[in-house]
Amino acid sequence: MHSLVTIADLSKEKLLSLLASAARFEAEPNRKTLDGRVVATLFFEPSTRTRLSFETAANRLGARVIGFSDAATSSSSKGESLKDTIMMVSNYADLIVMRHHLEGAARYASEVSPVPIINAGDGANQHPSQTMLDLYSILKTQGTLEGLDICLVGDLKYGRTVHSLIMAMRHFHPLFHFVAPTELAMPAEYKLYCHEHGIDYTEHTALDEELITGTDILYMTRVQRERFTDLMEYERVKNVYVLRADMLRHTRPNLRILHPLPRVGEIAYDVDNCPQAYYFQQAKNGLFVRQALICDCLEIEG
Amino acid sequence: MKKEELLVAALENGTVIDHIPSELVFKIVDLLDLQHEKRSVTIGYNLESEKIGRKGIIKVADRFFSDEEISRLSVTAPNVVLNIIRNYEVVEKKTVVIPDELHGIVRCPNPKCISNNEPMASFFHVIDKGERLLKCHYCEKELNV
Incomplete structure (x- = not known):
């Protein structure tokens, strides 16, 4: 049994085998392979959509779920250390899904837990199940992960999903287009990462139709208010890029729009009815990917 | 031997930590836990040095530091030299080598890092010894020291 902390720990072969496992769960989501097991979901920071996705995944595998959805209802509000909470819960559960601020x-x-931990987001750091569902969505809509044009739009400075996606795609020769306002541009360390791993990229400050026309995946992100210490800066950049249906007239037929959700204003509602919109299905794919991840961490055939 | 060279007693056996920037003397005392040393310790600072202006020096009788102990100095005082003394003679000069991992020596500058919020030791990987670039094992933020 093993934990899943970051996507960077996974090899290309591992990624592909997890994606294949997710595809099998999509074909047959209700399998009682975890019958009699207990999965704990410890959400020290609320995240309803991630928690429901993991809990649904565990339930569809036949496991029972225990846990809490907010640190206010857990003993960490009494000052208990994370280690103590993990040690206590590991007495009860076979696997712990954890989100922490x-x-x-x-x-x-x-490192302290005797049972596997799945990272469901640790502050601004890592959120590997999100990255896996992004990969799964790209593979499913494009038929391949190899050699794609991927346009990342919005908050590329604080957006951990885009950083993790770059790391995960390093095996598959992508061409990235980074679109962000100067204040939220891709940090130097990730551009260095691209150089070191032979990933090509271009940088832009405007989201124009020409760019959209030449891309396979348009990955939109929300400017997250909670990542800003300076709210003036947030107000200045929050609505810089808004994708509208009329910007999608001349796209490649295979273009799909992804978004980790929730969106605020960056995708207009008229895009929802376009064939390129994929963000709701993308969220659904998270279920199958999480089923695959839970089984993999418990070393159960998925 | 001239009188001014005898300000500090010579060691028969032990370690002389030399070329310490004066202001770091007590930091090094702390890092090597010399407050609790039972053998005789001589501490000097604001001594004249041709190399660094004013230097500090620490002599510990009958004490020889392990590589792990010496590596604790790699962040604070990478340029100090440890003279190993046996029978009044310098038999070896050791320099500080930055190790591959640093446990409990550097505090993570990220206030949102778990290592600053739990009763636990910090843990850094040294990713570039020349550039003195560290990466937090937990929050993965990089740090230049």
């Missing part, structure tokens, strides 16, 4: 919390938990 502090960065590195999942790595630490995985």
Whole structure:
């Protein structure tokens, strides 16, 4: 049994085998392979959509679910350390899905816990199940992960999903287009990562039709208010890029629009009815991917 | 031997930590936990040095530091030299080598890092010894020291 803390720990072969497992769960989601097991979902920071996705995945596998959805209802509000909470819960559960507001919390938990930990987001650091569902959505809509044009739009500075996606795609020779306002541009360390791994990219400050026309995946992100310490800066950049249906007239037929959700204003509602819109199905894919991840961490055939 | 060279007693056996920037003397005392040393310790600072202006020096009788102990100095005082003394002679000069991992020595500058919020030791991987670039094992933030 093993934990899943970051996507960077996974090899190309591992990624592909997890994606194949997710496809089998999509074909047949209700399998009682975890009958009699207990999965704990410890959400020290609320995240309803991620929690429901993991809990549905565990339920469809036949496991029972225990846990909490907010640190206010857990003993950490009494000052209990993370380690103590993990040690206590590991007495009851076979696997712990954990979300925490502090960065590195999942790595630490995985080192003290006798049962596997799945990181469901640790602050601004890692959120590997999100990355896996992004990969699955790209593979499913494009038929391949190899050699794609991927346009990342919005908050590329604080957006952990885009950083993790770059790392995960390093095996598949993508061409990235980074579109962000100067204040939220891709940090130098990730551009260095691209150089070191032979990933090509271009940088833009405007989201124009020409760029959209030449891309296979348009990955939109929300400017997250909670990542800003300076709210003036947030107000200045929050509505810089808004995707509208009329910008999608001349796209490649295979173009799909992804978004980790929730969206605020960056995708207009008229895009929802376009054939390129894929963000709701993308969220659904998270279920199958999480079924695959839970089984993999418990070393159960998925 | 001239009188001014005898300000500090010579060691028969032990370690002389030399070329310490004066302001770091007590930091090094702390890092090597010399407050609790039972053997005789001589501490000097604001001594004249041709190399670094004013230097500090620490002599510990009958004490020889392990590589792990020496590596604790790699962030604070990478340029100090440890003279190993046996029978009044310098038999070896050790320099500080930055290790591959640093446990509990550097505090993570990220206030949202778990290592600053739990009763636990910090843990850094040294990813570039020349550039003195560290990466937090937990929050994965990089740090230049």
